Amino acid sequence: MTLALIGEDFVRALLQGTPPGTVYALIGLGFVLTYKTSGVFNLAFGAQAYISAAMFFKARQEWGWGIVPAVVLSVFVIAPAIGLTLERLIFRNLRTASAVSKLVIAIGLSVALPALFELIADYKPVAGRTPTGIVPDGSSVFYDPTGVYPFSRDELAQIIVAGVGVILLGAMFRFTSMGLAMRGVVESPRMTELAGIPADRVSALAWAISSIFAGMAGVLIAPRLNTLISNDFFTLMVLAMAAAAVGRLVSLPGAFFGGMGLGWFIAVFNTYLPRWADDHTWLEPFKDNLTPSLPFVVLFGILVFWPAIRRAVDAADPLSGVDPPPPALAATTRHPLLTLQTRIFGVCFLGLVGWLGFTQADVRWIALLSTATVLSIIYLSITVITGFAGQISLCQGAFAAIGAFTVFQLVDRYDMSALTAALIGAAIAAVVGAIVALPVLKLGGVWLAIATLAFAFFFDAVIVKFSWVGGGESALFSGTQVPRPVIGPFDFGESDRAFLALAVIVLVIVSVAVIQLREGTIGQSLRALRSSEVAAESIGISPARARIVAFAVSAFIAGLGGAFLAMLEGDVNYPKNFSPVAAMFWLVLVVSLSARTVEGAIQAGAAFALFSPVILEGSFLEWLPYFNEDNLPGIFPISAKWRFVLFGLTAIQFARHPEGMLEFGKRRATQKRNDRYYARDAERAAAPEAAT
């Protein structure tokens, strides 16, 4: 009777949404636990879920283990081991670091961990080998209590296991002394510590539990995927982030109901949207595209509209301290003589690279140098938003893609000049950047990072697929050709060398513009905002305006760089170049080298383009007399995945050296030599006095 009243479809949707909902809730709880007990918003949970799922898959299908030992290994041994290792080696030492530093480290880990696992465990995702769940014959119908929705055995296992996990967590909180201590830490970490409760142990336990939850969620969700690849687990993690955001990242019940609600909401939406689309034709393009992106829309919506979050902003960083301000740039502290030397060296070095590039380099080297140049342009966008404004943006890939797709569309449809189209694309990216930033700017810090990540995934799942952006599904596969510009007598498509020259010119212009902004009023305002927002406001600086300008400029540069990357490759190559996960790696790369200087961005561009072919493939040995292409030592080529591992792990240094490793090294070297020069100056000054 009741069934008929509220509609059979609706009930079916709720039932259908329950199993994934419990899994989202599981990771959502993990987010809240670690965030509240150690102040880390652990974006690496996606990676941890992936590792457990892949471990389970490997144990089952390659080693032929039984279900129970495979679960024990992947969920109860590997998962907590990773969590405890991270807690002990990294995050425990960073309790007083700012929430943003911890976030950058977590992003670095989420880039490094999957690659590291794949290298160590020698795991390769193979298409067509479908993962199985923790019950035999999981896809068969187990039980159909209402005759409305038949639960499969896998789904039932998801509900039961996740449910038991949540109940155990609740019971532990309610009935054990450790649970009481943890509840205390969650409520007020500092007070609990004052009361003599070992907060370290509590946070270690929280990490172990939430890592088990993440690993369990990974194993449970795996049967829903066709192939186990790490990117899918980022999507899962974003869903769990939305669940945690419902609880303002701090409420456990909020995260639980957030996860359940999300599961239900998505299922209901998926049920009804196709029908609405039948009635209202304008919904048609959304029908296929909106569904996979619903979680990101929900997450973005929650961040913008959930009133509790506005209030949570100040209180949300339970343990975070304030990072000491980044030290002065090495370049500004140099002794005049050292500055001169650096400049002479710099000019010689650039001259040498230029000479080699334009006269000696072969096709392959020109391609590498062009890639490095174009990526440097894109990375300058990170210099602006992260280096100057101190904000973490994870949607630079989307901005770059907007530039690239604009060129593709305008040239394809209106036969426009590619260079004009690139500028228009950059301008569109700037507008989109400002629009994205507008509603979430007040949030700042961790919340801004989450919101930009949501936008990046939304762009990836929906906007790219529209025919007026990515050219429709077919174009994404068959190719989104982008020509190179022709200016007067120069056809940059004819000569790779000429295109490299054009890219270098654009890089120089953008670099100069970025330096001008840094030294000008905008840059100074952003610097003032970073060190004291209240003081900056007291002299009339509008935080929102300054940050929107930073966002728009950053998006403009990213769009321009993206357009050039597309022109260089002759194709947008969206999945390879601009996916949210690729953009995450950009951020990691730039902040781990140096986010505050223009050189840092260029070095990051060079590192991205050259590290793998030159170092990992062993090409550098060919410069030595003995080696050539055929007799490289057996360890080469080293897997390109080491790139992710190396730079991802370098990001761990962010809390201690927020200026980046290169800048840190430069500063130390500068200091040493400065000391020497100044000592000599002092001697000289003293010498004539002694003579008189």
Add this chain to the structure above:
Amino acid sequence: MTAVLESEVITKTFSGIQALSDVSIRVDAGERVGLIGPNGAGKTTFFNCLLGILAPDSGTVQFQGRDISSYPVHKRARAGIGRTFQRIELFSDTSVREHLLIAERVHNGTGAFWKDLIGLGRPRRDEIDRCDDVLDLLGLLDLADEPIEALSLGQGRLVEVGRALMTEPTLLLLDEPSSGLDRDETTALATTLRAVQAEKGFAILLVEHDVELVADFTERLYVLDFGSLIAEGPTASTLAMPAVRHAYLGNLEVSDG
């Protein structure tokens, strides 16, 4: 005299606790006014309502005849309200002169973005000169190139004053400027402030609990206790009022006196 600042019946409650009730004050042009009260009287809350950091439940703030109640913090600053901080707030990794320069350039910064791009964002000679004038006035010229980390607390307060002065305020709000300073430093600060005010002619609202500084420095006084004004008037006579002495010193001291 024209009123520079008028706050009318400002009321603020925090989860049921009446932090401010019907507080109305007025500061005239060029005047030095004090706002005092024991700890917990609502001084800081009131201050934050004036500056737009907190939104009062009711009441308005008028500044130079304009209702600025709906202005955000930075807009009030642009309208001409300068301030200093109780816990000193300076920009790290910046010299004393750079502090004033950034304020000067933000103050005059229309179309900053395009100017920055074509290189006009760098400080001009006349901007540097204006900063140096103010530094001279505050006696900080010798320290102009020092990093702010090298300054004493008293000097840091003066840098805050200088930074606020670059925005040419018509009203300067001083939030407990004596906190952390000893008697001599406080006296020196008051002397400098008086000299600067004589030169520039802005009004000062001093929020303070150091009664000696208030007695010495201000012309008129408002006294807050438990969120309400309990007295107002010329400084000397107001400080002598029994209600004020009672609020400040308690029963025992009064009977002793």
